[in-house]
Structure formats: C-alpha cells, structure tokens
Amino acid sequence: MKLYDSAMAPNPRRVRVFLAEKGISVPTIQVDIGKAENRQPAYLAKNPMGGVPILELDDGTVIAETVAICRYFEEIQPKPPLMGTDARDRAIVEMWQRRMELEVAMPIMQTFRNTHAFFKGRIPQVPEYGEVCRAAATRRLEWVDGELAQREFIAGPRFTIADITLLIGIDFGRVVKIGIQPEQKNLARWYETVSSRPSAKA
Ligand SMILES: N[C@@H](CCC(=O)N[C@@H](CS)C(=O)NCC(=O)O)C(=O)O
Numbered sequence: 001m002k003l004y005d006s007a008m009a010p011n012p013r014r015v016r017v018f019l020a021e022k023g024i025s026v027p028t029i030q031v032d033i034g035k036a037e038n039r040q041p042a043y044l045a046k047n048p049m050g051g052v053p054i055l056e057l058d059d060g061t062v063i064a065e066t067v068a069i070c071r072y073f074e075e076i077q078p079k080p081p082l083m084g085t086d087a088r089d090r091a092i093v094e095m096w097q098r099r100m101e102l103e104v105a106m107p108i109m110q111t112f113r114n115t116h117a118f119f120k121g122r123i124p125q126v127p128e129y130g131e132v133c134r135a136a137a138t139r140r141l142e143w144v145d146g147e148l149a150q151r152e153f154i155a156g157p158r159f160t161i162a163d164i165t166l167l168i169g170i171d172f173g174r175v176v177k178i179g180i181q182p183e184q185k186n187l188a189r190w191y192e193t194v195s196s197r198p199s200a201k202a
Contacts, residue, residue, distance in 0.1 A: 004054045004055075016202035114129050141178070164199075
C-alpha cells in the first residue's frame with residue numbers, strides 16, 4: 001500500500017500521527033500541493049476531490065478522506081484503540097472527533113483558505129468570511145478549554161483520534177495566528193501532554 005502524503009499539510013499529518021500511535025509504517029509518496037500536483041489528471045483520477053492524503057491499497061483501491069483512512073487502519077489493527085472500544089465509547093469518540101474537525105479545525109482551515117496568500121489565485125477567496133471563521137475558531141477554543149476542565153483528553157480518559165484532530169488544527173492555526181490564549185489553562189495543559197507524545201513529530 002502507499003500513502004499519498006504532503007509534508008506541510010495538516011490532513012496528511014493527522015494520518016501520520018495516527019499511524020505513529022499504532023506503530024504502523026506505510027511507504028509514502030510526496031504530493032507537492034504548492035505545485036498543484038494534486039490537481040493534475042493523474043491524481044484526480046485517484047481522488048476526484050483532489051485532496052491529500054489518499055491511501056492506495058495493493059489491489060488498487062483508493063481510500064480518500066482522512067478519517068476513512070484512519071478507520072481502515074483501526075479495523076486492520078485495533079490496538080491501541082484510537083476510535084473507541086465498544087458501542088458507547090465509539091460513539092463518544094466519533095462525536096468528539098466530528099466536533100474537533102467540523103467546529104474547530106474547519107474554521108481554522110477556512111480562515112487560512114480565505115485570507116492567506118497561499119490560496120490567492122488558486123481558489124475564490126472571501127476575506128470577510130475568513131474573519132468570520134477566525135472569530136468562530138477563537139470562540140470554539142474557549143469552549144474546548146472549558147470541556148478540558150472535566151477530563152484529561154478530548155473524548156475521555158484515553159488519547160483518541162479526536163485529540164489528533166485538535167492537535168493538528170491548533171498547530172496549523174499558527175499560520176493564521178489562531179492559538180491557545182494565556183488564560184486557557186486546561187487547553188494549555190492538554191496541548192503540553194499531547195504534543196509531547198512521540199507521535200506528534202510525525
Ligand atoms: N476532507 C479531506 C480534505 C483533504 C484536504 O483538503 N487536504 C488539503 C491538505 S490539508 C489539500 O489537499 N489541499 C490542497 C488543495 O486543496 O488543493 C480529508 O479529510 O482528507
């Protein structure tokens with residue numbers, strides 16, 4: 001199998017961290033999104049959406065979407081569990097994973113897409129919308145700080161995919177100057193814990 005990866009991009013890093021937590025090694029192919037390699041016909045034939053990462057299995061099956069790729073690895077190697085352990089826990093982890101992705105990481109990415117020079121001329125940018133997303137991301141980090149007063153990790157007492165999604169969202173937030181505020185002590189404590197894990201370097 002092959003992982004189509006892009007070293008600087010946040011979604012591929014989510015998969016790399018997930019794999020590092022599982023201790024799984026997968027050969028990678030670097031896709032240069034700066035040169036729009038992911039928008040060329042050969043790549044679009046594999047993933048019509050054009051995004052990285054994708055996972056290509058030995059039988060030619062292509063799995064796109066970060067969480068779908070993680071799901072594949074969770075199924076073939078359940079330990080350590082990163083997506084829940086039983087029906088209740090899996091639902092709780094999925095709830096938090098979706099919230100971290102849709103409510104926190106997404107507005108950070110949309111701030112980047114709509115305000116940063118990288119996407120100028122590549123996509124239609126609406127800077128005002130970018131600022132709406134910046135305000136939303138900032139509010140959501142306040143909310144997550146409150147949630148983390150109640151438990152060690154995002155979805156409960158164990159590190160999960162929800163922590164990976166938030167870690168990478170926050171790290172990427174630096175590019176657009178969105179981040180943990182000095183008064184957000186719970187978030188800072190959580191960030192220190194998760195960013196110290198060896199997988200965070202992946
Ligand atoms: N929903 C997809 C999003 C993939 C995505 O947008 N990846 C970004 C990198 S983080 C990308 O390919 N950006 C370059 C582009 O859209 O041309 C996922 O979860 O994997």
